[in-house]
Amino acid sequence: MSRYARIYAAVRSVPSGRVSTYGLIAEIAGLPGRARLVGTALRKAPDDLDLPWHRVLNASGRISFAAGSDLAALQRARLEEEGVPFLRGRVNLRRYGYPARDEHLDAALWSFDGSL
DNA sequence: CAAATGACGGGGT
DNA sequence: AACCCCGCCATTT
Numbered sequence: 001m002s003r004y005a006r007i008y009a010a011v012r013s014v015p016s017g018r019v020s021t022y023g024l025i026a027e028i029a030g031l032p033g034r035a036r037l038v039g040t041a042l043r044k045a046p047d048d049l050d051l052p053w054h055r056v057l058n059a060s061g062r063i064s065f066a067a068g069s070d071l072a073a074l075q076r077a078r079l080e081e082e083g084v085p086f087l088r089g090r091v092n093l094r095r096y097g098y099p100a101r102d103e104h105l106d107a108a109l110w111s112f113d114g115s116l
Numbered sequence: 117c118a119a120a121t122g123a124c125g126g127g128g129t
Numbered sequence: 130a131a132c133c134c135c136g137c138c139a140t141t142t
Contacts, residue, residue, distance in 0.1 A: 037124090
C-alpha cells in the first residue's frame, strides 16, 4: 500500500463533526513526522476520491489556507455545516480533535488497521 | 543534479 | 498571542 493511500485512508477515518491535524494524520498513516507530506498528498488527491479533507487542520486548530481564500472559506463552511464551531478563527482541538485524549492514538491506529 | 517550494510543527522571543 | 526561525522531506522547478 502506497504512502498516499495510507494517508487517504487515515483522512477517511476522521468522523463527521470532528477534526484532526496534519501531524496526527501522518502518525496514524504510519508516517510520523511527515505532516508536510499529508498536505502534499491532499493537494494532489483526485476529486473523485471524495475525501473529507476539510476535517484536517494544522496543529493550532487553524485552517492552513490563506485567510480570505476560497478554499479557506469552503473548509470553514463545511466544518460549521457539520457542527464544528470556530472561535476567533480556530477550532478547539480539546473538544473536537480526533483522536481525542481518551481515544488513545493506539486505539486510532488499531481501528485504522482494521478498516483497511 | 541543485535549488526552491510548501494544505507542517516545535521552540524561542 | 504573534511572530520568527529552523528542521523536516517529498515534489517540483
